[in-house]
Amino acid sequence: IRDNVRSSIKQTVETMNRAGVQVVMVTGDRKETAVAIAKEAGIVTGENDLVLTHDELSALSDQELKQQLPHLKVVSRALPMDKKRLIEVAQELDMVAGMTGDGVNDSPALKSADVGFSMGDGTEVAREASDIVILNNSLTSIEKAVLYGRTMSKSVSKFIIFQLTVNVTTIAMSLLSPLLGLKEPFTIIQILWVNLIMDTLAALAFGEEPALDRYMNEKPVAKKANILTGYMKSAIGVASAFITLVCLAILKNVGGIQDFITNGTGNFEMVTTFTVFIYAVIFNSFNTRSNGFNIFEHIGKNKKFLIVMISIAVVQTLIIQFGGKVFSTIPMDIQHYIIALLIAILIIPADFIRKALTKNK
Numbered sequence: 001i002r003d004n005v006r007s008s009i010k011q012t013v014e015t016m017n018r019a020g021v022q023v024v025m026v027t028g029d030r031k032e033t034a035v036a037i038a039k040e041a042g043i044v045t046g047e048n049d050l051v052l053t054h055d056e057l058s059a060l061s062d063q064e065l066k067q068q069l070p071h072l073k074v075v076s077r078a079l080p081m082d083k084k085r086l087i088e089v090a091q092e093l094d095m096v097a098g099m100t101g102d103g104v105n106d107s108p109a110l111k112s113a114d115v116g117f118s119m120g121d122g123t124e125v126a127r128e129a130s131d132i133v134i135l136n137n138s139l140t141s142i143e144k145a146v147l148y149g150r151t152m153s154k155s156v157s158k159f160i161i162f163q164l165t166v167n168v169t170t171i172a173m174s175l176l177s178p179l180l181g182l183k184e185p186f187t188i189i190q191i192l193w194v195n196l197i198m199d200t201l202a203a204l205a206f207g208e209e210p211a212l213d214r215y216m217n218e219k220p221v222a223k224k225a226n227i228l229t230g231y232m233k234s235a236i237g238v239a240s241a242f243i244t245l246v247c248l249a250i251l252k253n254v255g256g257i258q259d260f261i262t263n264g265t266g267n268f269e270m271v272t273t274f275t276v277f278i279y280a281v282i283f284n285s286f287n288t289r290s291n292g293f294n295i296f297e298h299i300g301k302n303k304k305f306l307i308v309m310i311s312i313a314v315v316q317t318l319i320i321q322f323g324g325k326v327f328s329t330i331p332m333d334i335q336h337y338i339i340a341l342l343i344a345i346l347i348i349p350a351d352f353i354r355k356a357l358t359k360n361k
Contacts, residue, residue, distance in 0.1 A: 010042040012140045020219040026075045026083055034076035049073040057082055065089050080105035087112045094223050101126050117142055151211040159206045161235045161288045166198040166281055168240040173247055182251045185273055187328045197312055205308040210301035231358060238354045242347050243280045247273045271320060271330050272340060278316045279344035282309050287351040
């Protein structure tokens with residue numbers, strides 16, 4: 001008499017292993033039954049895979065268990081406190097440990113785990129002790145939880161890159177302009193508009209990035225890993241430096257750039273700087289979405305991103321044309337907008353160069 005293994009489980013276990021997630025079956029079944037099911041599910045695949053009974057597990061010291069843990073695949077005839085011990089040993093090795101359970105006796109392990117998964121048909125105590133309730137009692141749901149968790153982490157990283165780029169650029173321009181004898185680049189009202197783009201609108205834009213299957217081909221991020229990775233630092237540094245230097249060059253009229261932009265018909269340095277700054281931020285948001293060279297990758301799956309960025313561009317244009325004294329702006333002609341766009345879009349090839357150098361490293 002047996003419960004058949006679900007058809008999707010073997011593929012799920014393979015995906016979890018590829019993602020760097022070690023799947024261990026902890027069961028009350030006898031050893032022979034547990035091994036047979038583990039092989040069918042793809043959990044036990046080789047001679048080096050370790051299978052322990054409760055008695056064998058109890059005979060190991062914590063130090064011995066730590067050495068054996070990377071090879072552990074099955075614990076049979078397990079008692080509830082075996083789960084809690086496995087969790088504690090894994091956490092001492094700085095692993096992120098998840099545990100499943102459905103009974104009252106599983107609640108200590110579910111509570112101790114970094115992520116406790118209780119079954120939808122489990123006891124109320126187990127559901128209360130867990131972090132996530134799996135309504136369909138399937139390991140595939142845990143795989144989806146890992147995928148969406150990684151997607152959320154990616155989205156947060158993109159938001160941080162976007163936000164810190166705007167922050168660093170704004171601060172750098174505000175500090176360097178007086179030192180170079182230039183006018184203040186932004187007014188208070190303009191900074192409030194920049195802040196709205198940087199926080200609220202950016203959160204909306206990056207909040208619905210699609211969950212891509214390739215995320216499950218990456219290894220887990222360590223618990224103590226720095227939030228700002230080398231890739232993120234390079235993205236923030238290059239984009240901030242580019243926008244700052246270009247905008248300061250416009251303010252200072254380096255090489256007659258301001259005369260070229262305005263065709264010598266007015267003192268538009270403040271307006272032009274403000275326009276190029278916002279347009280460059282918009283173009284850089286496309287750089288931020290992708291680690292590769294296809295900046296439009298899967299963009300159709302995040303329509304809110306397009307809506308937000310197009311809305312920013314439209315509102316920015318309206319501010320320039322009709323902001324007047326409120327935003328300290330002067331209307332620009334179409335040729336001025338075209339030139340401002342051409343200057344701002346240069347941030348895309350600049351970031352391509354960074355990506356190429358980062359990839360080579």
